[in-house]
Amino acid sequence: MSTQHDLIVIGAGPGGYVAAIRAAQLGLNVACIEKESALGGTCLRVGCIPSKALLESSELFEQTSGHFAERGIKLKGVELDLPQMLEQKDSTVTSLTQGVAGLFKKNKITRYEGHAQLQGGGKVVVKKGRDETIELAGTHILIATGSVPATIPNVKIDGDRVVSSTEALTFEKVPETLAVIGAGAIGLEMGTVWRRLGSKVTVLEYLDRILPGMDGELAKQALKVFKSQGLNFQLGVKVTGVKPGKKDCEISIEGQSSIKAERVLVAVGRKPNTQNLGLDTANIETDARGFIPVNDHYQTTAKGVYAIGDVIGGAMLAHKAEEEGIACVERIATGYGHVNYNAIPAIVYTSPEVASVGKTEEQLQEAGVKYKKGSFPFAANGRARAIGHTGGMVKILADEKTDRILGAHILGPHAGDLIAELAVAIEFHASAEDVARASHAHPTLAEAIKEAALAVDKRTIHI
Numbered sequence: 001m002s003t004q005h006d007l008i009v010i011g012a013g014p015g016g017y018v019a020a021i022r023a024a025q026l027g028l029n030v031a032c033i034e035k036e037s038a039l040g041g042t043c044l045r046v047g048c049i050p051s052k053a054l055l056e057s058s059e060l061f062e063q064t065s066g067h068f069a070e071r072g073i074k075l076k077g078v079e080l081d082l083p084q085m086l087e088q089k090d091s092t093v094t095s096l097t098q099g100v101a102g103l104f105k106k107n108k109i110t111r112y113e114g115h116a117q118l119q120g121g122g123k124v125v126v127k128k129g130r131d132e133t134i135e136l137a138g139t140h141i142l143i144a145t146g147s148v149p150a151t152i153p154n155v156k157i158d159g160d161r162v163v164s165s166t167e168a169l170t171f172e173k174v175p176e177t178l179a180v181i182g183a184g185a186i187g188l189e190m191g192t193v194w195r196r197l198g199s200k201v202t203v204l205e206y207l208d209r210i211l212p213g214m215d216g217e218l219a220k221q222a223l224k225v226f227k228s229q230g231l232n233f234q235l236g237v238k239v240t241g242v243k244p245g246k247k248d249c250e251i252s253i254e255g256q257s258s259i260k261a262e263r264v265l266v267a268v269g270r271k272p273n274t275q276n277l278g279l280d281t282a283n284i285e286t287d288a289r290g291f292i293p294v295n296d297h298y299q300t301t302a303k304g305v306y307a308i309g310d311v312i313g314g315a316m317l318a319h320k321a322e323e324e325g326i327a328c329v330e331r332i333a334t335g336y337g338h339v340n341y342n343a344i345p346a347i348v349y350t351s352p353e354v355a356s357v358g359k360t361e362e363q364l365q366e367a368g369v370k371y372k373k374g375s376f377p378f379a380a381n382g383r384a385r386a387i388g389h390t391g392g393m394v395k396i397l398a399d400e401k402t403d404r405i406l407g408a409h410i411l412g413p414h415a416g417d418l419i420a421e422l423a424v425a426i427e428f429h430a431s432a433e434d435v436a437r438a439s440h441a442h443p444t445l446a447e448a449i450k451e452a453a454l455a456v457d458k459r460t461i462h463i
């Protein structure tokens, strides 16, 4: 006999657990199956949250080891206590994953711990350990199984010397040298953490630029800043293999001599997590890269089975997964639900942060869209000067005729928080003039946004 639910969610990452809560709010009888003992998925356990905890701690360490003196604060005997730093990260993760468990209880979501496998015909089997099996039946099934680290040919992640981001969050000792393959968000964030803690970090990137997909002008500026902070870069290089040795790993690079590093972090992207999920049995197709294709309502090729989040591809971001989860279950329960993919911000939590929403200049040029551009440097912003973070700028791209904001890009202090205003502006179809006319408190970093919006019409006040 199988237990019946209105909705069975497979995976309790930000896509799955948020979808489960929203569905429960809408009155559905919801079950969520998660194979890990802690809820929250990649994001809470081994992604967004632990990486941000380490970014914050390592930044504080770097500040105390140098920059505090500039502000008249003299410290003596600053020492790194790495076990405590890791402990702080772990306890942050634990408190948040337990928080999700509390939210499940509050919303009366039935939680099943174990590996879910689709059986077709609305059935799902949950396997825990060797023998324990539970059979569930769902009117609707939502796949939110997320993603796992990918690698490149001849580079085997062994979890020790050659690692993914998961292990790079738990190094027990600061590696003397660290090679990071991939100059995307994860590679730069983790590279920055270990550089701040004392590692000599070299980032190897196949493309001739960093932060693929983000605005080119900002990526160029960011590269200069990261280099000045001590990150080494080799751009336009193809890693052809990694051989872990006794002391060091040997990293072969096409057309040049190999380099050595104590540890290698493979940060070349992530692949869909559909292992032993029973997709074939349930007649669910995947694309050439293994992602599950869905229609506008997140329906897969099997009736009554939906998919959202990293497992369907697109931007691999927690908040994108959340929006999709909510849109999917709202559609199931009410008939409506949509995601505006143009208003989903992307952030790199380095210092300075890099944040982006909407179209980049490159995308607008490629699409032949005529646009106006306004930018404003943080060097001319009073608050940025007061806090001593004057690098970077805000850039706003608006339609040449209608003035509607098409994209916004920020390199600078708290860029990740500042971008929210421009994401809302894009969501509300605001013009650059709308943002420029809104009062922004003084002295705030947000004034740089107002000035960039004024710059679209060539009328900045402070430059």
Ligand code: FAD
Binding pocket: 010, 011, 012, 013, 014, 015, 016, 033, 034, 035, 036, 040, 041, 042, 043, 044, 046, 047, 048, 049, 051, 114, 115, 116, 117, 144, 145, 146, 147, 165, 166, 186, 273, 275, 276, 277, 308, 309, 310, 311, 315, 316, 317, 318, 319, 320, 321, 349
């Ligand atoms: P996931 O979070 O991957 O969750 C899927 C869940 O499904 C997992 O818990 C898994 O155990 C479970 N599961 C899989 N298969 C089964 C099965 N058969 N049965 C039962 N359970 C199953 N994104 C941001 O937006 N901001 C960031 O700052 C950020 N930082 C990141 C840093 C790192 C180091 C990493 C690795 C990722 C980061 N991300 C960030 C990306 C973000 O974590 C993902 O986009 C997000 O977690 C995707 O959510 P999801 O719900 O689709 O899948």
